Amino acid sequence: MAQATPLELARLLTAGDPAAHEAAWTEFVRAHSRLLLHAARVIGRDYDAAMDAYAYVLEQLRADDHRRLRAYAADGRSKFTTWLVVVARRLCLDHHRQRYGRARDPGNPATEARAVRRRLADLVAEEIDPVEIQAPNNAAPDAGLEVVELSVALASALGELAPRDRLLLALRFEDDHSAREIARLMGFPTPFHVYRRLRTVLTALRLALGGRGVDGANPQ
């Protein structure tokens, strides 16, 4: 069911003469400036960067007869404020990249290897000492191959999980989010429900890995 279009948005998109349009734009900005500023501050760490991003967002929301805002009216599945924050954040990122380039590291093998070892330590045996899990570049010649085999077994077992459970594991073990935050993101009633689901999923994974000959962080 489509969400109701906010009044200030409806007025803006249907305003006829220029004076009415300006008045509607003023009302729209007044209603949502704080939200847009908050979104700008997430990307722009200092005051000037945030204000520059904010101005850019307003400029882009106004551009092409409010083309971006009209996209919400066409979609309308979510609350307007939620949708607006998503769009504003993306615009702020675009602005930031135009000025400073792409800052985020797309990832590197060492980070991925650490994530794999952490996942295995958590998934297979809670009491495993992470020190026992050898890093590939420090270990015996076969260690690199064993890590690869473990990665393959893990990837295979993960592939059998439901998408929601895979997302749960990614948020918990790759992104290190708290149960409280995961509950808010995924719509679990409480953090307790997150822990309970994690336990269920990890049990299923242990069984799946056991079926692939993986009983510990160091394969047999």
Added chain:
Amino acid sequence: MRTDQPFRSHLEAGDVAAYLDLKLSADDRSRVEVHLAECAECRRELVEVRRVLGNLPRFRRWHLLVPAAAAAAALFVILGPPERDRRPAPVGRERGPRGTERAALIAVVEPGVGAAVAPGPVVFTWRGVGTGATYRLTVTDERGDVVWSANTADTMATLPARIGLERGRRYAWYLDALLPDGRSVTSGVRAFVVAR
């Protein structure tokens, strides 16, 4: 799917927002979760959007005033609270719903609303909102075009002599403060006129 990298697509804004609002059908939710499980960037977006929404203070709409920061967003707005709320609020506080108070307004000293200032450098003063706060003062003309702006850690600023304000014309000024903890407060827009 939005695409900003070769061979890599991301979720549409509508999908992200609807997922956060729990408004997706079961099939769409599953589709989105398949993507999220594999895409760290989209997960990061999910988290940051949720945090923005979760940290947004709740205010009545008529308390929202706009700090326009560039020509593309030039605005000239004067708002006044309803008569029953014209009692002065404590410094740095404003009245929220049901008499609650929130730190959201900077108390300006001069020039006050509608003040007539003498021709020459105008001195702007206000009350501080806390240790470590930095302020951005903006002066606009009647159309909302920025005439002058400055950053300061002080609670006073003087319009430079090179910025000549026209006698008899109306101008507006407002402050935005950034607190060390990342919160922001604003003064609202105040109009003044330069005496002839």
